Amino acid sequence: MTRRAYVHRIAAAAPDDVSGIENAISDGRIDPAGIVAIFGKTEGNGCVNDFARGFATQSLGLMLQRHMSAEAAHAVCLVMSGGTEGGMSPHWTVFERRDTVEGPNGVALAIGRTRTPVLPFGDLGRVAEVDMVAAGVRAAMADAGITDPADVHFVQIKCPLLTLRRIGEAEAKGETVSTRDTLKSMGLSRAASALGVAVALGEIARDQITDDKIATDWSLWSGRASCSSGIELLDHEIVVLGSSPAWAGPLVIDHAVMADGIDVEPVRAALRRLGFSADGQLSPAERGRLVALLSKAEASHDGKIRGHRHTMLDDSDISATRHARAFVCGALAGLVGHAEIYVSGGAEHQGPDGGGPVAVIATRAG
């Protein structure tokens, strides 16, 4: 008996529009019993007061409970990434796995997942969070049946953030918090989580990481971590995507690391490794084989892209994360030919400063 991964990309008309997923369930395209995770690109601001993510999470939870027990629904990793700036199109990516009698035919997409314990607010953005996440990634790899970190191509993590109320709770207990700036707490949590991935995948040695390097030493990064923070959870949800000979089916995965926000050539190379010609923009025919494109975006901290000044960090009207998502989505959409792609903001330690990891999931070339 082998396992087979399914990935369904489904448009969403609003944060609570789960009708596309329900239709796929009623049509038999999705077997709800196998749903491991749902990634959502939702249309809020992607920052502290983005309630679209919570709305989506609640709506997905209600939908899942119509098809499974509350306990099983709760076990599904719901990773909502807020912000569909520029032409980015709101959508769900549903990850499903089923047992199958198909024999493996080379390597195929493998999916693992886990949830960590609840993170004490005082640990957020600190080494304790790095360790908690590293342990979680290892658990998710085991869940996927992947033993070699080299076979992991993408690790999606949803991590918590601080609010004024949570800071107050921590301080009432005599704890200190890593920051009292709620927006900054999102970055710190993503940063610590990304370093946790890097440790688990052997990209960075654990002893290189200290509290003061988190969200400051950008020379430390994972090429496969993607972290989003959200107000709606207190623990971490972790999904590992990789390649395994123990899995069957037509889906394959590879990844690339963009060195900056317009560095699309490594993504083109990954597409080619998966059998796309990718000369210029993907043709409509090739576009049909592209199942999902998952990436990160952020404004480089030196305020430049290839030597030219950008203004993202100096704009007090629009958050830098919103600028970066719109811009990087444009660069990637120019490559693949559509904008229903998952670009998540805030790439602290996720790829080099200003760049980020990208995963490509595709149907095997015919």
Next chain:
Amino acid sequence: MTRRAYVHRIAAAAPDDVSGIENAISDGRIDPAGIVAIFGKTEGNGCVNDFARGFATQSLGLMLQRHMSAEAAHAVCLVMSGGTEGGMSPHWTVFERRDTVEGPNGVALAIGRTRTPVLPFGDLGRVAEVDMVAAGVRAAMADAGITDPADVHFVQIKCPLLTLRRIGEAEAKGETVSTRDTLKSMGLSRAASALGVAVALGEIARDQITDDKIATDWSLWSGRASCSSGIELLDHEIVVLGSSPAWAGPLVIDHAVMADGIDVEPVRAALRRLGFSADGQLSPAERGRLVALLSKAEASHDGKIRGHRHTMLDDSDISATRHARAFVCGALAGLVGHAEIYVSGGAEHQGPDGGGPVAVIATRAG
């Protein structure tokens, strides 16, 4: 005696940072006597309360008057386009022309300019404005020594708008105005100006245009017009960029029309016509030959890009024009390899709905 065009792309550290231009003048790289126009990408919001444009205009005017008479300074076309969203880099593009003894060697970039007569306020946004602009474009073509409309690749127009006082003056004369909404008058003026370009270039037959189609019938468009409206003028400033065998020097120009915000392949084709290989992203070597990229961006009015929903028109926090500039800049920067490009918002009748014209100015291949 032939003429030679110079185009200087110069970074700006702020809307009032004209030091790069002054340095080029003092170095002798720019001869101020030949400055025809300066296009600025300035870092405001590009919308109604964007004072960065006025600040830039005032600063450029003061700078020019240090090098020429007030009258000569006033004759320079200053076209400020607000909004450097995403990674777009604030910069000036200075257009200069000089007489030269060089012989022509094929076609080269030609620059023409003119100002129209003062537009009666009652004509704004109506066919009379279309006709005035069409005549102006023909005059600017003549100024450039271009006779065949096919040799025109880009027409930048700065057009007037209505204010409450101007509406009052028109109505006191018994005229009606096309709108009493001053903000709307900006779009109407850009729309009529773009159609004027289309008529002058033979893209649309004059008899197809009636008052009621202006700013409503998006099937009518120019593939080479770029228009912005400003409160500081009562006439139109027109700059024509084209190709001419009567001009000398290494600069060449071509254009493309994007069908939507990610339609970069026509731009790639234009680059190839100018001798770039443009396989994938421009290489650093090729990038050095790219002098200027001028384009328009807008959110498609049907709320979709290639069938996928975008959220630009439903976002009450960020203006759709800001989303569109960030996104289209990403797509174009992914192609050319840097983001010091000129992406201007508000593209009424300037390219098809959701797309827009793009001009490429380059140094001739070696």
Next chain:
Amino acid sequence: MTRRAYVHRIAAAAPDDVSGIENAISDGRIDPAGIVAIFGKTEGNGCVNDFARGFATQSLGLMLQRHMSAEAAHAVCLVMSGGTEGGMSPHWTVFERRDTVEGPNGVALAIGRTRTPVLPFGDLGRVAEVDMVAAGVRAAMADAGITDPADVHFVQIKCPLLTLRRIGEAEAKGETVSTRDTLKSMGLSRAASALGVAVALGEIARDQITDDKIATDWSLWSGRASCSSGIELLDHEIVVLGSSPAWAGPLVIDHAVMADGIDVEPVRAALRRLGFSADGQLSPAERGRLVALLSKAEASHDGKIRGHRHTMLDDSDISATRHARAFVCGALAGLVGHAEIYVSGGAEHQGPDGGGPVAVIATRAG
């Protein structure tokens, strides 16, 4: 048998934080069977893409269904007003009514409610919506047992808006819509709804209203209408608050009309009619008697407040409704001494241009 109104003002820590209401139910302070309406001030942007309102509505619905049938829960009017700008504090106002054996002692607060049929998208912002709302207000008055329109002090209406998708649906049926600008549709729907209130209360004769006066002729207004538009409903929810000798209990209500955004003296006069001294700011002691303050806010269309220019209508970064809510909340909070007040944006035909109706609900003076 008489009826008695209860009004509970309860803080909300987030759009989905209904714990305060649940605690009141479990404590016996609220009898869920009597809940007629819940007004929420929720912390989104209050504009088109404000999903916090929908999230709150979904969360309240789930909460109500834990205490009553789905049908009964659906009958509760949930009026979410987005936007807690400035110091405004997110909170719920729960309106409850119970039968009682208490005898009336003068007039007391009376509450009525209804829902209209679903509004065809093509009727939005037109006379057909005015008529639908007027009929609804009469039904809600009947529900409250109020026959004289002079006894009505506040009518809260939640009305629908247009989205691109809804416009598309209407146009696919061959209907026209009153606007294709989604943000503008919110104003048109509020405008038509307010005129519906004015007609029902005899403030404006029905034959004075034509499509072209809706959201243009600001001389037409109701002094008691408060309308919010939201993406989460397709009909209208109507709640009438008034005075009746047939109701018992300690709650009383009065209203005022602010002539502009800082016209607090009529509110002070209403407070005095209800027995407050209201010399300067309400003292902490008097503040305890103030149960709810409900008001509207908007930017005056002439761009002035008492002759001085405001910039709310020219700001392309922050919606005028957000500016106005922050500002008017400041003015009212300066009067009553706290900011847990309900200031709802977009006051088209709700009070004079730039001003708006205010309702005060208080416990009878001891």
Next chain:
Amino acid sequence: MTRRAYVHRIAAAAPDDVSGIENAISDGRIDPAGIVAIFGKTEGNGCVNDFARGFATQSLGLMLQRHMSAEAAHAVCLVMSGGTEGGMSPHWTVFERRDTVEGPNGVALAIGRTRTPVLPFGDLGRVAEVDMVAAGVRAAMADAGITDPADVHFVQIKCPLLTLRRIGEAEAKGETVSTRDTLKSMGLSRAASALGVAVALGEIARDQITDDKIATDWSLWSGRASCSSGIELLDHEIVVLGSSPAWAGPLVIDHAVMADGIDVEPVRAALRRLGFSADGQLSPAERGRLVALLSKAEASHDGKIRGHRHTMLDDSDISATRHARAFVCGALAGLVGHAEIYVSGGAEHQGPDGGGPVAVIATRAG
């Protein structure tokens, strides 16, 4: 020979609209030779990328140079405070002083000013900035002829901020900066400047202040400091407003400290000390005597106003300073009856946390 202070409050139609001041000069109402300072409320976002302030400063400078030498024009303190949120009206307040033969009649408004040396970027937000400002305040008091700190009612300071470029310059010299977050640098600079005022006025002992208390220990504050940071200067401009028996004329000044954003009663008390009845809102008659109202606004760091949660610090779409200005302006305008008042954001150590100092300048009661 005594001195007499003049204060002219003049509307501005745009950041570069200096016509009102020029008209007053040509009418003889203002003698340009005596202009000491001009405070501007300009309509940008008041944050890092607010170029309206620089545009106003440049425009005022050009205007002044039409009436005096460049050196004299440069000596005028130009304090531009960005952000006219809510109903706040953009305007200039021109402070002028003249020698007079009038004898003093009690105390009158006295004005002093100075500029500090250029602040090294590495000193920003640190004790070195506190000391530089304290010395500056003492110099400005001497310039006003005020010796007793108790006679000082308001100290307006314009202080520098960090940009990415400035941080780079500092770091290139081997200096560290107090923050690499440009928006945060504005707050640090205001904080250190306010503590400098407090030291100069004897409100806080110098030895109580250490680097780590700046912008963290909100128990330290001045009741008379008002600080704005701006991108357009590298030193500090300081204006002291106070009372002196050595000055003549009808203008008088007093101040109040608001304990929170709606604490208008201390301002009412200050108005009464200056002879206003101030029962309820100022009457139109009394309003004519109110020459200028200068205040600060900020969001309280505990996220509450009188126990109720506010959302200003959690809003990633609108800066907390913009929320606070709109709200506090509403509270003050509700008291004085118009909104052409000067509310400046970011009140770190300027009044208690969430509150701030307010100065009232009025014509002596008849």
